[in-house]
Amino acid sequence: MDPSTQPSDRLAAFLKMAEADPTNELAHFSLGKIYFEGRDFARAETSLRRTLELNPRHSVAHRILGQVLMETGRRDDAIEVLRRGVGLAHEKGEFQPRNQMQEILRSMGVIPPDPARNEVGAKPTSAGSFLCGRCGKSNPALDEAPFDSDLGQRILKSICQSCWREWIAMSIKVINEYRLNLATDQGSKVFDFHMKEFLGIHDEAG
Numbered sequence: 001m002d003p004s005t006q007p008s009d010r011l012a013a014f015l016k017m018a019e020a021d022p023t024n025e026l027a028h029f030s031l032g033k034i035y036f037e038g039r040d041f042a043r044a045e046t047s048l049r050r051t052l053e054l055n056p057r058h059s060v061a062h063r064i065l066g067q068v069l070m071e072t073g074r075r076d077d078a079i080e081v082l083r084r085g086v087g088l089a090h091e092k093g094e095f096q097p098r099n100q101m102q103e104i105l106r107s108m109g110v111i112p113p114d115p116a117r118n119e120v121g122a123k124p125t126s127a128g129s130f131l132c133g134r135c136g137k138s139n140p141a142l143d144e145a146p147f148d149s150d151l152g153q154r155i156l157k158s159i160c161q162s163c164w165r166e167w168i169a170m171s172i173k174v175i176n177e178y179r180l181n182l183a184t185d186q187g188s189k190v191f192d193f194h195m196k197e198f199l200g201i202h203d204e205a206g
Helices: 007-020 025-037 041-054 059-071 075-091 095-107 150-158 161-178 185-199
Strands: 124-126 129-131 138-140
Touching: 007 025, 007 161, 025 041, 025 059, 025 185, 041 059, 059 075, 059 095, 075 095, 138 161, 150 185, 161 185
Parallel strands: none
Antiparallel strands: 124 129, 129 138
16 A cells, blocks of 8 residues: 555545556556455456556456455456466566465465466576566566665566666656655655556565
């Protein structure tokens, strides 16, 4: 959850962002999460499906959409979405959402997929290229870490130049919408939150 604002403030901000740019993946995904948290499942489904139209490999959108479908009594659809999400999350090295979707399937009495242990993430595919953990394409890697931190190293190892450029353009909108002061701890936390959501970087668990 965004650490700086109340749900109503976040909802208004992301609605504004989605209206200004209908292709804003981050805005639609964030709306889907807010609607889901508020149990507005119809709107959550609309926003999450739009997110997956824009980025079919968004593993957390698969997880939340699966939960929405389960909450609305569409068990078979939920299973299909969650099973697909498990495979995508594993491919991208996103183990926390993978494990969460596997656990949801187990809670439904369904044996979850158990993808082969095959690290993809930053595996080199050709000189200067690797398989991007966000877009799943073989694109040029970043030349260096964007930040001198663990997060910067994670971005270097898993995000391609093209996706990073997309985030740079999106980050300007985030800074402007939230009037962020990146010189403050709070501003930096909010910025990092949105950056990780956009790039699909999640903390590993299990």
